[in-house]
Amino acid sequence: MKASGCAGRSIVRVAAFALAFGVFALSSCAQKNAGKKLYIYNWTYYTPDSVIEKFEKEYGVEVVYDFFPSNEEMYAKIKAGGSDYDIVFPSGDYVSIMIKEGMLAPIDKAKLKNFGNIDQSVLGRCDFDPGNVYSVPYYMGAAGIAVNKAKVPEFERSWSIFGRKDLAGKMTMLDDMREVLGDALKYKGRSVNATSDADLALAREVVEKEWVPNLLKFDAEAFAKGFASGEFWVVQGYAESVYAELEPARRGDVEFFIPKEGGPMYIDSMVILKGSKNKDLAHAFIDFIHRPEMYAEFVDAFGFPATCNVPARALKKGPAWYTAEALEACELKADLGAALEKYNAIWQEIRVGK
Amino acid sequence: MSQPTALLPSCERRTARRRNYGPLYAAPQTLWLLVFFAAPLGIIVAYSFMRKGLYGGVTREFSLDAYRALANSSLLQVAVRTLLVSLTATALTLLVALPSGYAIARSRNQAMRLFLVIVPFWTNFLVRIYAWIAILGNEGFLNDALRALGIVADPVQFLYNQWAVVLVLVYMYLPYAILPLFSTIDKFDFTLLEAARDLGATKLAALRRVLLPNIKGGLVTAVLFTFIPIFGAYAVPLLVGGKDSYMLGNIIADQVTKTRNWPLASAISMTVTALTGLAALVFLYRMREHAEPSLGEELLPEPHAALATFSDASHGASGSFTGLAGGAR
Numbered sequence: 206m207k208a209s210g211c212a213g214r215s216i217v218r219v220a221a222f223a224l225a226f227g228v229f230a231l232s233s234c235a236q237k238n239a240g241k242k243l244y245i246y247n248w249t250y251y252t253p254d255s256v257i258e259k260f261e262k263e264y265g266v267e268v269v270y271d272f273f274p275s276n277e278e279m280y281a282k283i284k285a286g287g288s289d290y291d292i293v294f295p296s297g298d299y300v301s302i303m304i305k306e307g308m309l310a311p312i313d314k315a316k317l318k319n320f321g322n323i324d325q326s327v328l329g330r331c332d333f334d335p336g337n338v339y340s341v342p343y344y345m346g347a348a349g350i351a352v353n354k355a356k357v358p359e360f361e362r363s364w365s366i367f368g369r370k371d372l373a374g375k376m377t378m379l380d381d382m383r384e385v386l387g388d389a390l391k392y393k394g395r396s397v398n399a400t401s402d403a404d405l406a407l408a409r410e411v412v413e414k415e416w417v418p419n420l421l422k423f424d425a426e427a428f429a430k431g432f433a434s435g436e437f438w439v440v441q442g443y444a445e446s447v448y449a450e451l452e453p454a455r456r457g458d459v460e461f462f463i464p465k466e467g468g469p470m471y472i473d474s475m476v477i478l479k480g481s482k483n484k485d486l487a488h489a490f491i492d493f494i495h496r497p498e499m500y501a502e503f504v505d506a507f508g509f510p511a512t513c514n515v516p517a518r519a520l521k522k523g524p525a526w527y528t529a530e531a532l533e534a535c536e537l538k539a540d541l542g543a544a545l546e547k548y549n550a551i552w553q554e555i556r557v558g559k
Numbered sequence: 560m561s562q563p564t565a566l567l568p569s570c571e572r573r574t575a576r577r578r579n580y581g582p583l584y585a586a587p588q589t590l591w592l593l594v595f596f597a598a599p600l601g602i603i604v605a606y607s608f609m610r611k612g613l614y615g616g617v618t619r620e621f622s623l624d625a626y627r628a629l630a631n632s633s634l635l636q637v638a639v640r641t642l643l644v645s646l647t648a649t650a651l652t653l654l655v656a657l658p659s660g661y662a663i664a665r666s667r668n669q670a671m672r673l674f675l676v677i678v679p680f681w682t683n684f685l686v687r688i689y690a691w692i693a694i695l696g697n698e699g700f701l702n703d704a705l706r707a708l709g710i711v712a713d714p715v716q717f718l719y720n721q722w723a724v725v726l727v728l729v730y731m732y733l734p735y736a737i738l739p740l741f742s743t744i745d746k747f748d749f750t751l752l753e754a755a756r757d758l759g760a761t762k763l764a765a766l767r768r769v770l771l772p773n774i775k776g777g778l779v780t781a782v783l784f785t786f787i788p789i790f791g792a793y794a795v796p797l798l799v800g801g802k803d804s805y806m807l808g809n810i811i812a813d814q815v816t817k818t819r820n821w822p823l824a825s826a827i828s829m830t831v832t833a834l835t836g837l838a839a840l841v842f843l844y845r846m847r848e849h850a851e852p853s854l855g856e857e858l859l860p861e862p863h864a865a866l867a868t869f870s871d872a873s874h875g876a877s878g879s880f881t882g883l884a885g886g887a888r
Contacts, residue, residue, distance in 0.1 A: 277816050281615050302614050374716065382817070421719050422801045427692070435698045436718070543613065549818040553810070557633040558803035 241266045243486050246283070246290040248473070249274055251344075252494075253506040260493050266486060283308065283478065291481040292490060296471045298540035300340045301333040303476065309339040310477045316488040317341070319495035322514050324529075330537055331472060340474035341491050344504075345512040347470040347535045348384055349463040349527060351447045356438040362462045364392040366439055367416040375438040377431065378416065380423035382552035383538055384441070385412060387469035397469040397536045400544040409551045423556065444526035445507040461526040467534025472513075600832075607825035615819040625826035634810070634827070641790060641807045644721065648728040649786040652736045655729065656781060660740030664747070673741070676734050684731070688798050691727050692718060695799075719801035727795050732788060736781035743777030744770075779846050787835050807831060 245252075249272040257268050271290070273279035276299045283293065284306070295303060303309050314320050320341070327342050334340045352360055356375070360366055367376060378385050387397035389408035399405065421437065431437040433450040440447070444461050451459060475494065477487045493499055497516035504511045505523040512529045541548065582589070607625050609617040628634075663672045679687065694700050697714035705711045717723060747770065755765035771778075793808030800806075807827065814824035 275816055277615060277819060284614075284616060306614070417802060420802055422804075427689075427798060430689075430692075431696075434696060436696050545819070549820070552818075554633045556805050556809075556813075557637055558805060 241483060241486060242269055243267070243292070243483055243490060244269045244271070244290045245292045245294075245490070246271050246273060246279060247292075247294045248272065251294065251473075253503055255506075256494070256499050256502055259499070260490060263493075264486065264489060268490075289480060289482065290478055291483050291487040293476050293478060294343055294473050295476060296473050296538070297331070297333040298538055300474050300476060301540050304334060304339050308479055310479045310481060310484060311338055312341060312477065312491075313488060316485070317492045317495070319492050319497075322495050322497060322500070322516050324513055324515050327472065327513050331474075332537065333472075333539065334474070340476045341495070342513045343473045343475050343494065344509065345470065345472045345529075345532065346444075346509065347463055347468055347532055348379060348441060348443050349461055349468075349531075351432055351440050351442060351444075351459055351461045353432065353435065353438045353458060354460055355458045356435075360439075362465050364388050364464045364466055364468070366464075367419060367441075370419060372439055373419040374421050376420055376440065377422055377424045377428050377437050378420055378441040379428070380425040380556075382548050384469055385416075385423070385555075386548055386552065387536075387538065388441070388464075389416070391466045391468050391534075391536065392464075394466075398539045398541060400541060400547065402547070405547055405551060409555065412555055417555065417558075445509065448508040448526060463527050463531040463535065465534065467532075467536060469538045470532055470535035471538060603825045603828055606821055607829050609822050611820050611822045613819075615821060617821055622822070625820075625822035628823050629826055629830060637805055637807055637810055640803075640805075644724060644728070644796075644806065645786055645790045645792075648725045648732070648789050649782060651725065651729045652732055652785045653778070653781060656733055656736035656740050659733075659737045660744050660777070663737070663741045664744040665749075669745075673738075676737050679734065685794065685798075687731070688727060688795060691723075691730070691799060695723060695726075718799055719804075721800070721804060723799040723801075724792075724796050724804050724806075727799050728789050728792060731795065732785040735784040735788070739780035739784065740774065740777045743774040747773050775846055779843060782842070783839055787839070790835060791831065 243266055245268060247270060252270070257270065260266075261268055273282070276296050279293065279295060280299055280302065283290070283303075300309075314337075323342060327345050328337060330345070331337055331340065331342065350362075350364075350366060352366075357372065360369075366372070367378065378388075383397075386405070386408045389411040390397050390399050390404060392411060393404075393407055395404045395407070399408070424431070424440075425442075428437065428440045428442045429446040429450040432440045432442075432447060433452075433455075447459070447461060448456075475491045477484060477491075481487055494503070495514055497514060497520050500511060500514035500517035501520035501522070503509075504517065504525070505521055508523065508526045510525040510527060510529045511517040511521050512532065606617050608621055608623070610620050610622040610624060612618050659676075663669055663676070666672055682690075692699070695717035696702065697716065697718075699717075701717065702711075702714040705715065751769050751773070752765050755769045756762070760768065791808045792806055793812055796804040796806045796809060811824045811827050814820045814827070
């Protein structure tokens with residue numbers, strides 16, 4: 206699950222995208238696609254403009270790129286029948302929901318020359334869509350912890366950092382129940398998808414008794430801004446958000462790590478909606494993303510490791526905030542169905558505070 | 560036989576003209592309100608009585624689950640907190656708005672001052688919240704200044720608590736209180752104050768017993784215009800609040816976007832709407848009842864008069880703000 210976009214930043218991005226795609230990409234090759242449009246519904250700024258422009262040029266099509274800030278919002282919009290998107294990028298739990306609800310078209314792997322580039326271990330983890338009948342992994346990642354080393358020189362790479370009283374009032378965690386409760390569950394050696402009352406009570410106690418007293422707030426909107434300005438010293442969040450706000454010169458002062466206990470992890474996938482009118486073009490786009498050089502360009506834009514695409518790892522030029530190995534201890538968030546209600550009840554009480 | 564009828568029409572047409580065209584003239588507005596106010600409200604009412612869908616949305620069966628879920632101690636706690644924050648913020652807003660409105664009404668440069676009150680509206684709401692974060696942050700302008708002046712050694716934690724929420728809310732809704740107050744104070748006959756002084760009232764007593772009762776209408780409007788939106792505040796507590804700043808607006812948003820419980824979100828909204836609507840009605844009614852009869856109707860401006868002035872004022876912001884002072888008179 207990608208960072209729920211920063212409200213401020215996304216406005217700028219919408220404007221940037223509007224400019225980028227307001228101009229028609231004209232092309233001389235691939236005449237058969239002339240005038241065609243590919244509608245993509247993706248997380249706020251999750252595919253670099255440069256990659257999309259290259260696709261437009263090569264195929265002579267126009268890509269229309271819309272954003273969503275959360276899976277819930279994306280799902281509600283598509284379920285309401287609002288739009289005719291071709292490709293959507295849901296997280297694993299929502300892939301399984303959308304399959305169950307019959308919203309997806311099967312993927313024709315014969316059309317994907319680059320499917321073989323995808324890491325087998327990632328494919329093996331796609332329990333939400335065994336055999337990848339309906340989905341192709343786009344990125345596998347996890348939220349982690351960013352630490353301002355100038356203010357906090359010594360620290361353990363563990364969730365226990367949120368229990369440090371000397372950092373009270375300088376730390377934030379995501380305003381996201383699956384993340385925070387999942388962290389506490391992992392910290393206590395339980396599954397991030399635990400649904401037993403005992404496990405959840407344990408997680409609640411860790412969050413309420415050990416962590417919350419030291420937190421300044423729960424923040425999924427502006428944590429990266431606050432971290433970049435020096436306001437927050439330790440934040441739980443998404444690497445790409447931290448990376449985007451931080452001036453390159455200051456990146457040396459910051460360490461981003463995935464705690465050794467692991468945490469909740471996500472695989473965001475590309476799926477084709479049943480109602481898509483451009484299924485061939487949609488397959489072409491998915492295949493294009495998994496060209497090693499394109500995938501490398503994508504992950505470099507966000508400081509990601511090339512988790513899903515093996516040959517891209519050699520082509521990648523930039524550094525990554527964390528390694529693919531760091532994700533080994535992490536666990537994929539599954540759809541909890543009706544058990545989600547238990548998480549809701551606990552989370553509401555944590556959020557209400559004192 | 561066409562002659563006589565040809566003579567008739569003009570007078571017949573005149574009687575026809577006297578038919579009530581009111582509803583016809585009001586049709587665009589009625590349609591607008593139906594489509595953008597009544598219909599959405601109807602949907603919210605309907606959703607609040609349905610069962611929640613497993614993955615968001617609703618299933619179409621009647622259920623009182625959402626209203627049963629309202630009786631929940633944490634919800635009640637948030638409701639009380641929201642009420643306290645709203646009351647504090649409204650009281651502080653009035654405390655600042657009253658002298659401001661008075662000063663503007665008495666100044667010779669009304670247009671300019673009103674213009675300055677409206678200027679912040681030109682900047683996006685979210686951008687102004689982020690501006691406050693830049694001012695109040697530990698590394699912000701205010702702390703930098705305090706440190707440079709040697710007043711404090713360590714930064715003061717201004718942000719991420721209830722007071723930051725109240726401060727930014729007061730800032731956001733101040734114009735909504737200043738404008739109606741200004742418009743009623745402006746209509747006030749200030750020679751009444753002199754008369755009161757001549758009759759032996761102290762300066763304060765004159766303001767309290769002559770001015771205040773006369774600007775009740777403006778006060779009512781100012782309270783309604785600040786309290787109601789503050790009660791539903793969402794972005795301000797989210798961005799400048801701390802871990803204990805969760806308000807009703809945040810619960811409603813989270814129920815829709817995160818926990819997939821649309822009926823509960825609808826039920827909370829309905830309850831809030833019903834309660835604030837009721838409170839506003841009672842408030843208006845009581846204000847009217849307690850108004851001293853000697854004041855006369857002219858001296859007790861109706862809230863809607865202030866409202867009209869207010870909308871004049873907001874139009875002024877988009878262009879001819881010179882017409883603004885005129886409109887207020």
